[in-house]
Amino acid sequence: MSLPDLAYPGLPLGPSSSYIPGPGTHLHLESSTIHASIAGRPTFTPPTAKGSKPTLSIPRLLPSPTHAPIPSSNVSNTNTLPTVGSVVLCRVTRVKSKQVDVVILVVYGAEGKFGRGGEGSVCADEWQAVIRKEDIRATEKEKVVTAEGFRVGDVVRGVVISLGDQSNYYLTTGRNELGVIMAKSEAGNKMYPISWKEFKDPVTGETERRKVAKPF
Amino acid sequence: MPLDTSTYHLSLLRLDGRRWNELRRLHAQISTQASADGSSYLEMGNTKIICTVSGPAEIRGGGRREGVERDNAVVNVEVGVAGFSGMDRKRRRGDKRTTEMQNTIASAFTSTLFTHLYPHSTISINLHILSQDGSLLAVCLNAATLALIDAGVPMKDYIVACTSGLTPPASTLGGSRGGNSETSDPLLDLNGMEEQELPFLTGAGGTVGGDVGGGGGWV
Numbered sequence: 097m098s099l100p101d102l103a104y105p106g107l108p109l110g111p112s113s114s115y116i117p118g119p120g121t122h123l124h125l126e127s128s129t130i131h132a133s134i135a136g137r138p139t140f141t142p143p144t145a146k147g148s149k150p151t152l153s154i155p156r157l158l159p160s161p162t163h164a165p166i167p168s169s170n171v172s173n174t175n176t177l178p179t180v181g182s183v184v185l186c187r188v189t190r191v192k193s194k195q196v197d198v199v200i201l202v203v204y205g206a207e208g209k210f211g212r213g214g215e216g217s218v219c220a221d222e223w224q225a226v227i228r229k230e231d232i233r234a235t236e237k238e239k240v241v242t243a244e245g246f247r248v249g250d251v252v253r254g255v256v257i258s259l260g261d262q263s264n265y266y267l268t269t270g271r272n273e274l275g276v277i278m279a280k281s282e283a284g285n286k287m288y289p290i291s292w293k294e295f296k297d298p299v300t301g302e303t304e305r306r307k308v309a310k311p312f
Numbered sequence: 313m314p315l316d317t318s319t320y321h322l323s324l325l326r327l328d329g330r331r332w333n334e335l336r337r338l339h340a341q342i343s344t345q346a347s348a349d350g351s352s353y354l355e356m357g358n359t360k361i362i363c364t365v366s367g368p369a370e371i372r373g374g375g376r377r378e379g380v381e382r383d384n385a386v387v388n389v390e391v392g393v394a395g396f397s398g399m400d401r402k403r404r405r406g407d408k409r410t411t412e413m414q415n416t417i418a419s420a421f422t423s424t425l426f427t428h429l430y431p432h433s434t435i436s437i438n439l440h441i442l443s444q445d446g447s448l449l450a451v452c453l454n455a456a457t458l459a460l461i462d463a464g465v466p467m468k469d470y471i472v473a474c475t476s477g478l479t480p481p482a483s484t485l486g487g488s489r490g491g492n493s494e495t496s497d498p499l500l501d502l503n504g505m506e507e508q509e510l511p512f513l514t515g516a517g518g519t520v521g522g523d524v525g526g527g528g529g530w531v
Contacts, residue, residue, distance in 0.1 A: 105461060106469040106520045122426070122468060124520070131520065133426060133466035156464050262370075 099140065099152075103132035109152055115140065118153025176203045176217045178256045178265055185216070185277075186225055186267070188250045196227040196246045198254070200265065225265040227254060232307055234270035244293075245269075245307035251278040253309050275309035328503060335474070335501040340454075342462040350463025354455035357503055358445035363455035365463040368433035384427035386434050389414040391452065393441045399504075413449055417456060420516060426466045435465060446503040447475045449514045469518030475502045477512030 103109060108129045109121060117123050117130045118141070124131045132138065136154040143150050178184055183204040190197035200223040204216040230237045232245050246252065253274050254267035269275045272292070281287050281297035281304055289308045290296045296303045324331055336357030345351035348364035355361075368385050391410050395403045417437065425435065437456050441448065450473035457470045478496040502512050 104470065105467045106518065120466065122466070124468075131468070133468065134464045135461045136464075 099138045101137060102135070103138050103154060104135050105131075105133055107132045109138055114149060115152040116149050118151040120154030120156060121152055176205075176219070178203050178223060178259075180256055180259065182256050184225070184254055184256060184267065186252050186254060188246050188248050188252060191242050191246055191248060193242060194229050196229075196232070196242055198225050198227060198252060198267065199223065200225050200267075223265060224263055225254075225256075225267050226260070227252075227267045227269060231257065231266070231268040231270055244305045246276060247279065247304075247306070249280060250276045250306065253277050269307055269309075272310040273312065275307040277309045279304070279306055324497075326499070327505065330501075332497055333500050336503065340458060342458050348459075348463075350459040350461070350465070352455050352458035352462060354451055354458060356447055356451045356454070356501065358443055359447055359451045360441075360443040361451050361455045362440040362442065363452075363459040364438045364440075365435065365456070365459040365465070366438075367435040367463075368430035368465070369436070371432060371434050382432045384422075385425070385430035385432075387418045387422045387425065387427070387437065388434050389418040389421075389437045389439070389456075391417075391439045391441065393444070397441050397444045413452065416449065417452055420453060420471055421456065421460065421467075424467045424469050424471060424518060425460070426468065429466060435460075444504065446505075446507040447501060447514070449473065450475050450501075450516070453514075453516050469520040471516050471518055473514055473516035474500060475507070475512050475514050476500050477502045477506060477510040479510065 099109065100107070108124070108127070108131050109115075110130050112123055112128045112130055115130055120132065120134050120136060121130050121138070122133050123129075130152055132154055134154055134156060136157060138152060138154050140150045140152045178200060184200045185202040185204075186198040186200045188196055188198050200219060202216045202218050227246075229240055229242055232240050232242065252269060254269050255271070255274060256265055257268045258266040260266045275292075276295070279287050279295050281295070281300065281302060283297060283300050283302070285297050285299045287295035287297045287304065289306075289311065290303065292308050292310065293305055294303045295306050295308060326332075328336075330336070337355070339355040341353045343351060344353045344362070345364050348366055350365035352363045353361070354363070371382070371386075391414050393407075393410065395401050417439075421435075421437070427435075437459065439452050439455060441452075453471050453473040457472065460467065461470060477499045479499060481496045499506065499510070499512075502510065506512070
């Protein structure tokens with residue numbers, strides 16, 4: 097049975113004998129057919145286990161981002177939410193003595209072999225997150241100075257450790273491959289990493305202290 | 313200006329040129345307000361309504377009140393009538409009719425939205441009436457349906473509504489009683505003038521089957 101291009105709530109999509117109802121659909125008991133619950137394009141995902149049925153679902157899409165200054169084909173309108181354990185890329189917005197405030201820009205899937213996970217998706221909205229002082233490094237946590245680890249504007253790779261409260265996710269950079277991946281020097285030039293704690297400005301030759309992520 | 317209904321059965325045309333079962337011009341848009349989770353703008357003839365939906369959102373103040381079951385989301389409706397919407401400029405504040413309309417709309421959507429998916433939450437529907445020319449409850453329900461679909465709130469069916477009324481039987485106009493051959497004609501989608509003169513009700517329902525309710529109005 098071919099799926100319609102656009103389904104509206106209440107539209108019958110298929111029999112429950114052939115499909116499993118997924119997100120965005122519901123089962124109508126009397127007629128044992130799967131009906132749509134939201135408006136959207138129905139898709140079906142192939143069966144997970146041998147012998148089971150494909151799943152019929154309607155993904156919920158956000159409105160296409162119109163506030164972005166430059167349109168990007170990478171900014172999708174399916175919002176991948178960060179979950180505990182997902183690798184994220186974020187940008188530092190504020191450095192305080194006990195924590196670092198960041199905004200999450202890109203979410204990768206669950207951690208892969210090298211701690212980086214699979215395909216990353218650019219978030220349609222920025223998510224607020226916090227890296228606490230004790231989560232910046234795995235060792236010598238009490239000796240950490242946040243200003244020696246991060247500066248405003250740095251791009252950081254971190255891992256979500258907690259969904260947190262209404263305002264913030266909580267991240268950690270306490271692994272070798274987590275930390276600052278891109279930084280600008282005080283002179284304004286892009287720097288490259290030279291050790292786990294220093295970036296170097298190629299133009300001025302100055303080095304600056306950061307908690308550097310180990311390049312793969 | 314009293315409605316002259318004496319010529320109804322002759323020409324079968326209403327004062328605005330419609331037949332008994334013709335609806336007024338319908339104009340609808342969704343996603344009109346980027347800031348809201350879902351929004352719509354609906355015109356049925358000269359009745360014009362903006363609807364915005366936000367939620368499901370957490371209830372302020374914890375929501376842990378005794379005796380209140382919060383296993384389902386609560387649908388909260390607010391209707392605001394603009395002062396310039398009617399024939400005379402009037403600010404209706406806390407009107408009983410408005411409150412009744414709010415409750416009707418809230419209970420209608422509570423029965424079709426999947427509120428069990430969002431416990432301890434509120435879905436807020438805000439309706440702003442810009443212009444009134446009859447069928448107010450029906451247009452509110454239709455506009456709210458569009459805004460809820462735009463917001464992506466899952467529902468088992470969508471609600472559509474329309475008003476229907478009865479013309480007076482032609483025999484009563486001349487004063488004589490017991491018109492055996494003269495029956496009333498039904499009318500669909502009453503405008504403001506017709507609503508003031510004729511008995512009508514607002515019927516609402518879904519497409520999948522089952523009634524979700526309606527409200528009656530008598531002058």
